[in-house]
Amino acid sequence: MERIEGLPKSYLSYPMVAAVVGVKEASKINFIPVVWHVQLSFDPPLYGVAISPKRFSHDMILKAGEFSVNFLPFEHAELIAKLGSTSGRDVDKVKEFDIKLRDPVKLDVPIIDGVYAAFECELIEHSAFGGDHTFFVGEVVATHFDPNVFDEKLTLEPQKVLPTLYLGKYKFLTVDPKSLRIIKG
């Protein structure tokens, strides 16, 4: 085991689900893959995403005051990678990657057709905590999900959909449904 002070740029806590954050501002739509995302509360439902101020979506979210979080199956890993390697500054990603959109329920946020789940989030707070990313905290005011791939408790059924996981440095993978174990502790 290595023991070091601080933490070099690394991916030790990965894999993380590669979600896609969507935003619409001044009638322009953009999408960015995000692996630093996390639920923060069940009631009220809060969801946080961390995005670098260098990214085009960053200021769009600040201005729009709302964003979506999209969860795409592993078969769309290539689209997710493309959304990360291009910038909305140079490219209209919706046109470039022929992204079909779903109608939102409550907010004017873009939802990708083909998601197995998606959240519509109203921005309620943001902070960088002195770091190099901004953490956007949103209240989930509407949800889209495919009832065929979640069980009655709304946990994902890996036999029915494979989530997209990211290990860092372009390495994508998914879960092994055969490894599933129920452990009540």
Added chain:
Amino acid sequence: MERIEGLPKSYLSYPMVAAVVGVKEASKINFIPVVWHVQLSFDPPLYGVAISPKRFSHDMILKAGEFSVNFLPFEHAELIAKLGSTSGRDVDKVKEFDIKLRDPVKLDVPIIDGVYAAFECELIEHSAFGGDHTFFVGEVVATHFDPNVFDEKLTLEPQKVLPTLYLGKYKFLTVDPKSLRIIKG
């Protein structure tokens, strides 16, 4: 696709890595599994964990001002489940589950022997954002990792270690190393 307002209690964004947060306060040690955890910054390295105020570790972290984040391989999923189904109010988890500890580098936080990675975090901020969990933001001041299971860029090699993923409602699983794809976008 279902389209609903709000978000019922659910696990739509899972799987998440089931990490274990450790804390030592007034010479008492406790561990709690946490799936709501996220990196927040590379430089300075910041890491956030969300914990319900109902949990015994919650006030311990506030008092100690520091915590650890431990990443255990899938073969330890049962231990992780047990750490979640018991409370430090009733049980000395270290004794009960015969947990061996590693020496920390910088802080007085407990690190579990058998981790493939662990962070020592100094608490720098906390907030509930109006929700039902407290989000603790820590600066990572020291790191432990097994160099045999990470590549030179410090991304995890799933052929060498299987991370522990959680789907909600006692459902644990891990990744499929054979699904690994390098996608440059």
